[in-house]
Amino acid sequence: DAKTTQPTSxxxxxxxxxxxxxxxxxxxxxxxxxxYRQIHSQGPxxxxxxxxxxxxxxxxxxxxxxxxxxxxxxLPHATLRDTAVYYCIVPGSQGNLIFGKGTKLSVKP
Amino acid sequence: xxxxxxxxxHLVMGMTNKKSLKCEQHLGHNAMYWYKQSAKKxxxxxxxxxxxxxxxxxxxxxxxSPECPNSSHLFLHLHTLQxxxxxxxxxxxxxxxxxxGSSYNEQFFGPGTRLTVL
Numbered sequence: 080d081a082k083t084t085q086p087t088s089x090x091x092x093x094x095x096x097x098x099x100x101x102x103x104x105x106x107x108x109x110x111x112x113x114x115y116r117q118i119h120s121q122g123p124x125x126x127x128x129x130x131x132x133x134x135x136x137x138x139x140x141x142x143x144x145x146x147x148x149x150x151x152x153x154l155p156h157a158t159l160r161d162t163a164v165y166y167c168i169v170p171g172s173q174g175n176l177i178f179g180k181g182t183k184l185s186v187k188p
Numbered sequence: 189x190x191x192x193x194x195x196x197x198h199l200v201m202g203m204t205n206k207k208s209l210k211c212e213q214h215l216g217h218n219a220m221y222w223y224k225q226s227a228k229k230x231x232x233x234x235x236x237x238x239x240x241x242x243x244x245x246x247x248x249x250x251x252x253s254p255e256c257p258n259s260s261h262l263f264l265h266l267h268t269l270q271x272x273x274x275x276x277x278x279x280x281x282x283x284x285x286x287x288x289g290s291s292y293n294e295q296f297f298g299p300g301t302r303l304t305v306l
Binding site for chain 2: 081113120122170174175176
């Protein structure tokens, strides 16, 4: 089973920041948090990952709480093309990605 | 261009047919994966290969038979499938296997094969 919980769906206005929360209360101290997204009928796409520090790349920012029990993915200026299912993942014991149901983000004009 | 290609993109087959799905990665990775994504269900890991050796089989029925002739190619052979096997089959690769959650192990996914079993 997935080690994370996420809201089922969220809406965001185009051009605004999208903040996607994730709870991972059972995460171990050395486990990474990964974020992927899946646009309809395509393969998942890696977005960002982090361990303890906040991370930023050209796609998004990842904010991890100090106790590491939750994190937030931030898309700073959401566009219609960001409409997708977003997965927050803590790998399983074998290092495999265990996908939950994710958050369906709908960016609206 | 993700560096991982899958063919065919769409496949319709009868329950008595035998078909194969092909995955090829151009990234120089050592690990390859097959996932299944059924309607309204999360992605399910099916098989994992590392350096051409199968390291994981997630209780997949024997009507699905993987083959990994080299680190760049991965096949999924299908025979006597059932209608409930209709799904999106995704291939992925990574540089190496992750060891628990404590090592970076980004996976690159192909576009998938949409399989319909009649």
